[in-house]
Amino acid sequence: MPRRDPDAVRAPKFSARDRLAFLLALVPWLMDHERVTVDEAAAHFDVDADLVRESVELIAVSGVPGDTSSYQHGDLFDIAWDAFEDRGEIVLTNLVAIDDAPRFSAREAAALIAGLQYLSSLPETADSAAIATLMGKLSRGASGPVAPVGVAGEATDGRLATIRDAVSRGVQLELDYLNSRGEHERRRVDPLRIDSNDTDWYLRGWCHLRQAVRTFRLDRMSDVVVTDRPIEHRVDEVALPDKLFEGATTELVVTLDVASAAVPLLDDYIPDGAPRSTHGDLVRLELPISHLDVLKRLVAGMPGVATVVGPPEARAAVEAWAQAALERYSVD
Known part of the structure; x- marks a missing residue:
């Protein structure tokens, strides 16, 4: 091993807890980068190069005992010692227990990657290096090959950035x-x-x-x-309701029977304190709407789980809308 200058200026000593946290961060980082120099690792973690060397040497004598309850060669981490001592390069050549850690399934990783792609499409997170790095780790760390995932941009993306x-x-x-x-x-x-x-x-x-x-x-x-x-009205000068949707002053109150499992889909539309009652698997509730066209779209989006009970004009409007839709399927 190369001798170190005892008069060299050293970084402040780390506590045992700090060293453990550093080791837990260093190992997966080295796995992701495959071959890096001591100086590159020190610069990335903003620590002294001597701490990196000492930590790598400690990693190389760490492991998990095998079936014999004693440490054999394959039970320890190992590094490319010649590259480490001659050129200051760090290459892990044997990993212990890392592959036994729980992993996301390919489907779980694909779902998370799709969500991250959606986040990366938003203006405030576009071109985020952290998101790209995380997607790469999910792809490599899944238990199986991850199917290619692509999230198409929305037509509203440009308007969203403008607003x-x-x-x-x-x-x-x-x-x-x-x-x-x-x-x-x-x-x-x-x-x-x-x-x-x-x-x-x-x-x-x-x-x-x-x-x-x-x-x-x-x-x-x-x-x-x-x-x-x-702007003439600021956010701290007007009352923004907690709910996204608030009823208008000229409302038509509609009574609906909704499957109990589907009621959470309407929570944003139901005023606080609005009456509701349970009848078997159905919940009867009152919903204020600004126009019957809104009710038509609402019922269309909840086929088979929402029924209009009243008033009569609301039932008639939905019935006429459904009948007109059926007539489009008729063949002359």
């Missing part, structure tokens, strides 16, 4: 909005906050046309323009 820019700068937006009645309106909005519900994105802001806080779905927006006008 985030307006929120961060505190300036107004102008946009065309398709409301629940199918009508296009030009709106001027003070953007306050962006929220998501599953895969749908929403802007919450002060609408100058309605003179109130409103929630806008991004996929119903078009011709979004960021202006130079500062």
Whole structure:
């Protein structure tokens, strides 16, 4: 082993707990990088090179005893000693117990990678090196080959970046909005906050046309323009409700029978304290809606688990909508 200069300046001594934490971080890092120098490892962890050398030497005499309860050669970590002593390179040549650790299945790793790809598509996490590194580790560390996964970008990605820019700068937006009645309106909005519900994105802001806080779905927006006008209502000056969806002042209250397992899908739409009762596997609840078109889309999205009980005009509207849909399948 090369002799070290006893007069060399040393880094502050690590406690036993610090050394253990460093070793636990060093081993998987060395496995990921296959061949690195002592100086590269020291720079990555921001520690003294002597600490890296001492830790690598300790790793090389660490392991798990085999069936004989004594340490044999294959029961210890090992390194390429010539490369380590002559060129200061660290190469692990034998790993112990690492391969016995629990691993994600290929399907679990693919699901996590898909989620990370979705995160990497968002403006605030785009081009994140940490996400790319984590996806690589998941691919290599799964118990089997991971199927290639690709998450397509949403059509709203460009609008989302534009709106985030307006929120961060505190300036107004102008946009065309398709409301629940199918009508296009030009709106001027003070953007306050962006929220998501599953895969749908929403802007919450002060609408100058309605003179109130409103929630806008991004996929119903078009011709979004960021202006130079500062917002007139700030997030700390208006009351943003905890729930994403709030009922309008002119509401139609609809009574629904919903399968109990599907009730959580409606929680964001049900006002606090709204009456509900249980009848076997069904929950009867009251839901305020702004327009019957909203009810049609809601029932269409919950086929077989939601039934309109009343009022009569709501039942008639849903029935007529369903009948019109069936007629499209008829053949002349």
